[in-house]
Amino acid sequence: MGSAADLIVFTTEDLKLCTNNFHENNLIGLTQFGKLYRGQIKQQGFNIGSQAGDVTVKIWDERSSCITFTDDEFLMVKEEVQFLTHPGIKGHPNLVKLIGYCCEKELKGVVYDLNPWDTLHNLTLKDNLNWVQRANVLLQIAHLLEFLHNQDKPYLVLNTNASHIMLDWDCKPKIVDFGLISGGIIGEMTTIKKQMPMYTTGFVDPFFAAKGGSYWHTSCDVFSFGVILLGLVAKRNSERENVGKPHLGLDLLVHNWAKNAYRPNCSIVHRSLQEDWGYFAEDGIAITELGMSCVEFFPVNRPTMKKVAECLQGLLVFQRLEDARPNKREKTFHGN
Incomplete structure (x- = not known):
């Protein structure tokens, strides 16, 4: 061991x-x-x-x-x-x-x-999270993926989805599944793992999946994060409860509602969240644009997780939180 x-x-x-x-x-x-x-x-x-x-x-x-x-x-x-x-x-x-x-x-x-409080998937279905909590969860997961991607030998999580993110009672997200992880101390992705993502839920990258799973990249994690982001802010069930089944939800999420609902310089944030404390119209537009860029079909058009984290950190909601709680900002984790 x-x-x-x-x-x-x-x-x-x-x-x-x-x-x-x-x-x-x-x-x-x-x-x-x-x-x-x-x-x-x-x-x-x-x-x-x-x-x-x-x-x-x-x-x-x-x-x-x-x-x-x-x-x-x-x-x-x-x-x-x-x-x-x-x-x-x-x-x-x-x-x-x-x-x-x-x-x-x-x-x-x-x-x-x-x-555990619950998984992000379950809490989304139950509609138990307000706008600030959703924004905080997204920022922390973005920082984690950025951290893993920025290692000397980048880690690729690959099966990041809302069912694999657990929230504790302080609403701090924790990733709890690493069945497809590669890179870093784990080493290069095996042939078996390259084939396995074809059977995940609607978070698998369509660009690389179309290649038969022969090659995967950190941009796949960016795509998965974008799916989580869009579902969380729009209150849409990204997974369709298809854990363990072929990725039936993928086209439904990206093509059937997100891209149809999207308009430049407009927000797809759910109306009820727009009424929450800490919501700003500018943030709604910014987070919508960010989510759509993450799920671009061609990986070259997607941002890195570093850019994603920077964009989220720049939202007005976090500036307001910093003003309200100036001494509670968490330090960046650098490992031992």
């Missing part, structure tokens, strides 16, 4: 116990390769460094049509542990903190030190 010496090795029974045998009441949502559950491990005597003992448990579902079997059935667990425990990555405020893992024939999973 590489740098996993300080992690807890859980058994299948441990994870069943902390999730009440994976009871449906503890199910948070689906990922591309499995499921997310709420857990409580305080009563089991593990020292997890969290007073409450509330955790998030992610398991891999080997019956999922998205999984392509390899010679190493534990590969996804190993890669995630390797990534999340790497000194240059570990501790980033928008990446989950790994407590431990389970690698048994019966069950493969990981445990995060995260008291």
Whole structure:
């Protein structure tokens, strides 16, 4: 397991116990390769460094049509542990903190030190986020992707979507799935991973997908982020609840409503959000233009995640927040 010496090795029974045998009441949502559950491990005597003992448990579902079997059935667990425990990555405020893992024939999973509110996908469906919260989530995810892309060997997340972003009770977003990650310490994308994105939801880059998945680039993450952005500000369900199914939602999102609704120098921000505190008409136009540029068909026409983050940071809503809370601005994470 590489740098996993300080992690807890859980058994299948441990994870069943902390999730009440994976009871449906503890199910948070689906990922591309499995499921997310709420857990409580305080009563089991593990020292997890969290007073409450509330955790998030992610398991891999080997019956999922998205999984392509390899010679190493534990590969996804190993890669995630390797990534999340790497000194240059570990501790980033928008990446989950790994407590431990389970690698048994019966069950493969990981445990995060995260008291979950819900996934971004679910909260969008429930309409539980106001304008400031949505803008904050977008800015933090943009900074995270910028950070990963700016490594000496850039990371490519590839399956970034609203179901893979968890929010804690402070509305801080955390990415919780890395099943297709490549670059950095993980190394170049394997042939198997190049083929897997063809089975993701409506966040897959159409330009590279049209090439049969033979080549992927950091601009794919920009496209996925643009899909998240447009769905979040317009209150549109980008995923169509197609996690684990072919990317049926892609054309529906980009061509059927976003591009039809778009007009230069106009906003597609939902009317109800335009009535929220902190909303400015100028921001609505700017964020609409940004989202549309991210989902441009040709990657050369898309901005980098650095440009995306700069654009979001320049929104008037953040200037207003800085004026209201001048001492609470978070520092940029640079790793160890």
